[in-house]
Amino acid sequence: MFRLGLIVNPVAGMGGRVGLKGTDGPDCLTKARELGAIPLAPSRAALALRVLLPVKDELCLFTCPGLMGETAAVEAGLPFRAIGLRVGPQTGPEDTKEAARRMAESGVDLLLFAGGDGTARDIAEAVGENVLCLGIPAGVKIHSAVYAATPLHAGEAVLSLVRGRRPSRRLAEVMDIDEEAFRKGEVRSRLFGYLPVPADRRHLQGLKSGSPRSEAALQKAIAADLLEKLKPGALALIGSGTTTRELKRALGFEGTLLGVDAVKDGKLVAEDCGERQLLELIAREPEGNVRIVVTPIGGQGFLFGRGNQQFSPEVLKRVGKENILVAAVPGKLAALAGAPLRVDTGDPRLDRELSGYTKVVTGYHEAVMAKVTA
C-alpha cells in the first residue's frame, strides 16, 4: 500500500486571476475574495489525483478536511482518510504547517501538495528535508523547483511511484519572492530552503542534467576546477547554492547553504556574511586579491540580485568583474532554454559592465561561454 499525503492550499492562486500578484497575507486574500476570486487549487489537485484512479486500490490517501484536501479527493473520485486536523473556515500557513507535520508523523511515502511558492515555504519550514515531497503547481508564483511542470505531470510522477518506481531523491530549491515588491512590478526572489523531491526527470521542472548521482558528481567536478582557480592567499567569497556548497565542502567545511561564506587558504574566515562584513573583509585585502564564486539561482539564471543581495554593487565594484567566478551544472544552463544569464544588482551602470560573455565552469576543465544581460 502506498501512503500518499495530500495538502491543498485552497487560497493559492486566487490572486492571479484577479490581477493580484500572489495571495500572501490575510489582507490580500480578503481583497482577492472581494474581487470575486474563487479557490482554484482544489481543482488543480483533483486533476493530478484523477491520474491515480487506475491504482486507487493500491493507494492509501491521507488528507485534510474540506478545501484543504477532501474536496479534491471527492472531485477526483479517490477514497481517502482524514488525518484528524481541524481547521477554521479560512485556512492559513499555520494549517499547512500543522498538516505537513501530521503527515510526516503518520509516515507518508510522499507528501503531495498543491499551492505556490508560499505553500512550499510552509511545508519546508514544517518538515524540512525529512519527507519526500512533490508540488502540484496551483499558485500565482512558481519559482520553486519542487513543482511538477503541470498537475498532470504531478499525477504521472506519483502514479509511477505507486507502481513501484523507486527513484533517488534530490534536494530541490524552495524559492519565493517578495510579494509586496512584486505587486509594484519588481521581482526579487530568495532561496528559502530545500525539499527532497523524487528525481524524476520526466515530470519535474529543472532536472535536466541526468540523475542526481551524476549531478552530485558534476558538482564535485566543478568544485575541483574552482579549487584550482582559487590561488593561495586569495580571499574567496562563496555564494549560496548546492553547487557552491560542494566547493565549500571540498575546502573542508560545511558553510551555509543560503549565505555567503568567506574563506582563505582553505580556512573559513567568516560565515553567512552581510554586505557590511564583506566590505570590511575586502578592505583588508590588497587590490585584486578577492574572488567571488557564484552559481545562477533559480530557473531565471540570475547571477546577482536574487537571493544574494549581500553581493551589493559596492562589493562587486571593489572585487572587480575579472575576479568573479561563475559555476553551474550544465542542466541549469540548459533549463534556461537559450535565455541569457542575468544581473540585477540595483545599479544599472554596474549591470551593464557585468553584461557580455562570461565563462561558466560546468565541470572539471569544462566551461560554457554564456551570455550575461541586465
Next chain:
Amino acid sequence: MGMDMKEKIRDFHQARWDEPVIFELSAPGERGILVPEGGPLVEAAGREALEELPAEMRRATPPALPEMGQMRVLKHFLRLSQENLGADFNIDIGQGTCTMKYSPKVNDRLAGSPKVADLHPLQDESTLQGALEIMYRTEQLLKSISGLDRFCLHPGGGSQALSGIAAIIRAWVDDHGLRDKKDEIITTIFSHPSNPAVAKLRGFKVITIYPDPVTGRPDFEAFKAAVSDRTAALMITNPEDIGLYNDRIREFTDLVHAHGGICSYDQANANGILGVTRAKEAGFDLCFFNIHKTFSSPHGCGGPGCGVIGAAEHLAPYLPVPLVGFCEESGKYFLDYDVPKTIGKMKDFYGVLPAVVRAYAWIMNLGAEGLLEVARVATLNNNYVFQKILKMKGAGAPPYAKGEHRMEQVRYSFQKLKEETGLGIADVQNRIFDYAGHIWTSHEPFIVPEPFTIEPTESYSKDELDEYLAVLERIVEEAYTDPEILRHAPHRSVIHHVDHDYLEDPKRWAITWRMYRKRFDGYFQPKDA
C-alpha cells in the same frame, strides 16, 4: 490478409522467448565440438608455447564458459535474434543521428567472400594486394569527397576516430612547444559529446558554445569571446544533430586559424552534404567519417564499425599507422609505417576490412552523381517528414530557425503532448514497439524537452515514411484518449515496461554475469536485501 494499406497500422506481435542467459543454460560436460586429440607431438609443442607465457599471466582455473551442445547454442541465438528489431525489419528512421540506411546485400556478399573473410592478419603483403588496393582506392574516394589530403581507415568507430584526432591535436601542440600556451578546445553543445570527451582525455580544457536562440546555429559572438591564443582547436559538427547547417562555418574556422589553432570536423552526420560541401572549403584541417553510417556499412551493434580520419597535408604526418601506400616502381600496394610523426596504432592489423569493402562497393556503385543524389533524397525525405510532424498534434520542433528547411534530420519535441496529457517521449517510445517501430529519446544534450530525432535517410520510400508517421499519429491519439495503454506499454514486445531508474543507479547494475552472481540471488533480488 496483410495489413490495411490505407490505415498503415500493423497488427504486429514480436516473438517472445523467456530465454535464459547463456550461462544459465550451461550443462557441465556438454560440448559443441569434440576436438580431436593432438597426439604427442602437438601436445609437446603446446606445452612449450604455454611455457613462454609468464607465470602471472597464466590462468590457474579454466574460464567459466558455458558448456553446451551445438543445437542448443543455435536455438539460443536464433531465439534472441527473433527478439530483435533490426534495421532490416522495421522502418528505422526514429534513431536520428545514427543514419540508418539500407546496406545492399550484394555488398555483404563481397565482404563475406573468402577473398576477404578468409584473409589472415599476418599474411604477407604480397598476398594481400587486392585488399590493400581496395583500401587504397577507398582512401582516394574519401579524399575527393572531403578535399583533405590523406586518410587513415583504421579506427573501429566514430569515437575512436575522434580520439585519434584529439591525439593528433595533442601531438601537434606538443611538437610546436605550445603545451603550456594552447590548452583549450572549443566545441558546441550540439556537436557530438565525444568531441569534448576526447579533448578532455588528451588533457585539454573544453569550452562549449550554445546555439543562438533565434537561428539555432552556434552563437558566433560567444564563439568570438571564447577564441584566443589559448585555443588549440575547434572540434565541431556541421550540420549539428538538430539538422541545421551552420553557413557561417568558414568564419569560425578562419577565426581559429587566425589564432594559430586547428579545426576538426566531426562528419559523422555527412548524409545531407555528400557532394554538396567539403571539409576543405569549410576550412578544416582534420575530419572523420563514419563508414558504417553515411557509407552504408552496417553499424554492427557497437562494432565493428569504421571511422576514418582525414588530414590536410600539414597534419598528415601525424596520422595513425599503417597507412596504405602504392609503389609506382613495383606496382605494389604496401602497409606504410613510415609516417614521421605518427600518433601510433589505433587498431590491430588493417582495421575493419569488411566495413571498408562494403563502403567501397557502395561508393563505386553510386559514383559522384549518386552520392549527391543520396544527399538530396535524404534531405527531401527529411523535410517531407518535418512538415508532417509539425502538423501532428502534441508534436513540434524547438522554436529556433522558424520557417527554415532542415538538412538530413530534425530534433523534435513532444513537450506539448507532455503538457496536455502528462505523457511524453519515453511513453511514446515504450508504445512504438507494439507497432514494430522504434523511436530514440535523443536526450543529449538536455536542451530540447521531450526530444526525439527523426533521420529518414535516402533509403525509405514515401510509403514507408507514411507508415511510420501513421504509427506516431496513432500513438499520439492514444495518449489523448487512452493514456493507460501507453503507461503499461509495450504490450506486444519482448518484455514489458522497464523503468530507467535501474540504469541510473550503479548499485543496481550488473554488467557481467560474474557481477550478477555476486550481487543478486534471484531475478534482481539484491543479495543483502
